[in-house]
Every structure is written in C-alpha cells, then in structure tokens.
Amino acid sequence: MADRAATSTMASVRDKEVSSRELNPLEMAQRQFDEAVPYLDPKIPEGYLAKLRMPERVLVVNFPVIMDDGSIQMFTGYRAQHSTACGPAKGGIRYHPQVTMEEVCALAMWMTWKCAVVGIPYGGAKGGVVCDPKQLSEREIERLTRRYTAEISIIIGPHKDIPAPDVNTNPQVMAWIMDTYSMGVGYAAPGVTTGKPIEIGGSLGRREATARGTVFCIRRAAKKLGIDLEGAEVVVQGYGNAGSIAAQLLYEDGAKIIAVSDSKGGIYNPHGLDPNEVLRHKRETGSVVGFPGADVITNEELLVLPCDILVPAALEKQLHEGNADKVKAKIIAEAANGPTEPEADHIFFDRGIFVIPDILCNAGGVTVSYFEWVQDIQFFFWDEDQVNSHLEQVMNRAFDAVIATAEEKGVHNRLAANILAINRVARAIMLRGIYP
Ligand code: NAD
Numbered sequence: 001m002a003d004r005a006a007t008s009t010m011a012s013v014r015d016k017e018v019s020s021r022e023l024n025p026l027e028m029a030q031r032q033f034d035e036a037v038p039y040l041d042p043k044i045p046e047g048y049l050a051k052l053r054m055p056e057r058v059l060v061v062n063f064p065v066i067m068d069d070g071s072i073q074m075f076t077g078y079r080a081q082h083s084t085a086c087g088p089a090k091g092g093i094r095y096h097p098q099v100t101m102e103e104v105c106a107l108a109m110w111m112t113w114k115c116a117v118v119g120i121p122y123g124g125a126k127g128g129v130v131c132d133p134k135q136l137s138e139r140e141i142e143r144l145t146r147r148y149t150a151e152i153s154i155i156i157g158p159h160k161d162i163p164a165p166d167v168n169t170n171p172q173v174m175a176w177i178m179d180t181y182s183m184g185v186g187y188a189a190p191g192v193t194t195g196k197p198i199e200i201g202g203s204l205g206r207r208e209a210t211a212r213g214t215v216f217c218i219r220r221a222a223k224k225l226g227i228d229l230e231g232a233e234v235v236v237q238g239y240g241n242a243g244s245i246a247a248q249l250l251y252e253d254g255a256k257i258i259a260v261s262d263s264k265g266g267i268y269n270p271h272g273l274d275p276n277e278v279l280r281h282k283r284e285t286g287s288v289v290g291f292p293g294a295d296v297i298t299n300e301e302l303l304v305l306p307c308d309i310l311v312p313a314a315l316e317k318q319l320h321e322g323n324a325d326k327v328k329a330k331i332i333a334e335a336a337n338g339p340t341e342p343e344a345d346h347i348f349f350d351r352g353i354f355v356i357p358d359i360l361c362n363a364g365g366v367t368v369s370y371f372e373w374v375q376d377i378q379f380f381f382w383d384e385d386q387v388n389s390h391l392e393q394v395m396n397r398a399f400d401a402v403i404a405t406a407e408e409k410g411v412h413n414r415l416a417a418n419i420l421a422i423n424r425v426a427r428a429i430m431l432r433g434i435y436p
Contacts, residue, residue, distance in 0.1 A: 089125035092166025158191030213364015238314025
C-alpha cells in the first residue's frame, strides 16, 4: 500500500513542475532527494536510488480505545520506517488531527538524512496517531498510547525501531510506551524509547540538546563569517523548548537577544532582552507578549528585522518566496523542522545569507537521544558534561562536513547536507547488497 502511494506520488512529482506549496510532504521530501541525486559521488545505480525514494515499511493500525464515559472510539495510527541500512530506525511519534501517511513517510525520510548527517548509526522512522489530544483526558491518552504501542510492537524495539517525543507527545508518553513494551517482553526495556524521564533511563542534557546543538552550529558559522557573538544581534521565532533554550545559551555567549515571539505574537527591544526574564514572564502569563519594556511586533515583522542571527524555532514554512528578499539576517539557524521553503533557499543562497539547514541545525536532539539509547542498552549512565562534550564533537564534525561539501560542490548548505547524508546511506545499502 505504501509502495503504491509512494510510486504514484513520485510519478506526479516528476511529471509536473509545481511550486513546493502544492506538494504534500512526501512529494516535497522526494523532490529534495531528486535535487541531490546528480551530485552523488560515486554515482549511485538507479535501483538503489529507487529504494531510497520509498519507505522500507509502513504499518497502518486501526484500534479501539475505551473512553472515560465507557464508549469505544476507533483511532488510526501509523509507523513508517524509511531506512534501516545504517542501524535501527529512529524517530518521533506525534498526536495530531492532521497526521497522514504521506506526512509520516516524509518525516521518516528526513530522519534518515538527519541521522546520517551527524553520523549516528540509525535510520529514519516516524509515527503518529490521528487524534486531538486537547479533547482527550490524561487517562484516555494513556490508554490510546498503550494500545497504539501494542499495535506497533511488532516493528519497534531497542534494536529495531526506537520512538521519541514529537508534536503533542512528551516524556510521560515515552514512559507509557516503554512500560507497555516492557510488559510484552517480560523485562524492563528502557532502550525502546528516548526522551524518557531521567528516573527510567532518560539522559541528562536531553532537554537542552536541540538548542545546544543549534548553538554549537551558530558558534561555528559565526566564526566562519567573522561575526563576534559578543554583542551579535539575535532574533528567535518560537519560545518553546528549542527557542527559549537557544536564546538563553546565546545570551550566555554575550549575544544580544533583540526580539522573540510565540504563537500569540512577538516582542522587540533593540537594547536587548533578558531571555531568562522573558521565560519567567511567559510561564506566568502564558506568552512572551506583554513583557515590560518591549515593543509588540508581529511574527511577520520579526522575521525581517535587521539582525545578525535569525533562529526560526516554531513552525514549518515560515520563510518563503514572499519574504525571503526582505530577510536581513546574516545567519539563519533552523532550530525548527522545515521553516524554509525551497524557493527561499535559492534566494538566500544568491543573497549570501548563511543557512544552517534543519537536518544539521536541530540534530542535537536526535544525537542526545542516541546517547540516551547507548546508556540504556549498557545500563551505564553519563554525567551531563560527558553528554555535552560528546554532542559538541558530533555537531562540529557534522557542520564542517556539510560546509566542506557545499564549498566543494558549489551548492547551498541544505543541498550539501542532503548530498552528504544520501551518499552515506546509499553507500551503506550498496555495501550490504540486495537480499537475497
Ligand atoms: P514547543 O512546542 O516547545 O515550542 C514551540 C514554540 O513555537 C512555542 O513557543 C509556540 O508558542 C511557538 N509558536 C507556535 N506557533 C507559532 C507561530 N505561528 N509563530 C511563532 N511562534 C509560534 O516546540 P519545540 O520542541 O521547541 O519545537 C520547535 C521546533 O523545533 C519544531 O519545528 C520542532 O519540530 C523542532 N525540533 C524540536 C526538537 C526538540 O527536541 N524539541 C528537536 C528537533 C526539532
């Protein structure tokens, strides 16, 4: 079923020259893949490329959940594994009304490339359940999670496929998945998920890992461009886990955080904001908006403010043909997944704006998830300094490899990251050969 969907999607992508706005996520992922293919070195035979364009496996599950009022409601969930060429599949699980099979397949493919860019021994996966968690009680979410886990337990496991939190799932959901899986196998299996609470095998430093990885990349990019982070002007869109911690870490580096935003709007102070105070205000009032001494701005205005570093850390598709010409940042550090549309990438490249692409810039999260899994399967835990110093090594090595590829091929950084990642996975597939 998945293969048929993927094949017909591929045909439609190749037949038409359509703007990225009209593509579904899988078509978008396949278009990015096709863009990288001519640069692969050595050339990869077509059969292997065809394999990489499709997910290896997609499981669709329709399952019942007993609701608090005693009624039974049916839910649909997915788990897609794009590749297990380099190791177990790895990727988050999201609970959202708009989850589709195409979306989880695309996200699984992007996870393969993200793991390959940072050189961790995983393939890509993603899962989701079509539901609106805001309409469910905590007990209903627990029952939904446990039943979904039981349904997908035939393909997940510490050595097969390791879920993690994504949109509307959190450490508690990971704990329920870990417990349900462990009940099935008959022993505690912490390595089946990452992003767990510390008490049951979570890793120190995981909460800050995405932002920390982003900041390691920003430091490297700033050095390359000759920008002193001391006093550099920073704008952050989105003030959740990734955005608020990135702002705090950059502030510690001496940067001036001049504007931040959340879903309710943005705040701007050209003299600088204290990100810790802004976070306290957001916790107390529910938004960054209304922070004393700052002007209110819209999210659209925020993205085009004059600054040195722009950190999109909220949603996808924020930077596009319509605003890319007006962006004034020197560095765009994509803490968010998919904040830049392909048309904007070319505009930024032509304008000399240095984009740190998402699969590199926010890979600190999956990297520390990998460290969590390594600790879990060894039952041997690291201190936070060890986690952070290993993360720094991984991010710096990946950053340098992406930039070297971009310079060697004369392409923008996202294409370079994709070329590097696809090359690594394609080589693994060719070395393993085609079974039987
Ligand atoms: P989060 O839910 O903690 O925070 C999201 C923030 O974005 C919130 O402050 C929210 O108010 C804000 N936001 C929502 N809609 C907005 C809008 N229209 N304009 C401006 N702000 C808006 O989520 P997060 O974990 O920080 O994730 C943010 C991004 O980073 C996502 O794209 C996610 O996929 C990506 N990411 C996160 C991690 C991680 O480990 N947290 C890892 C990799 C990638």
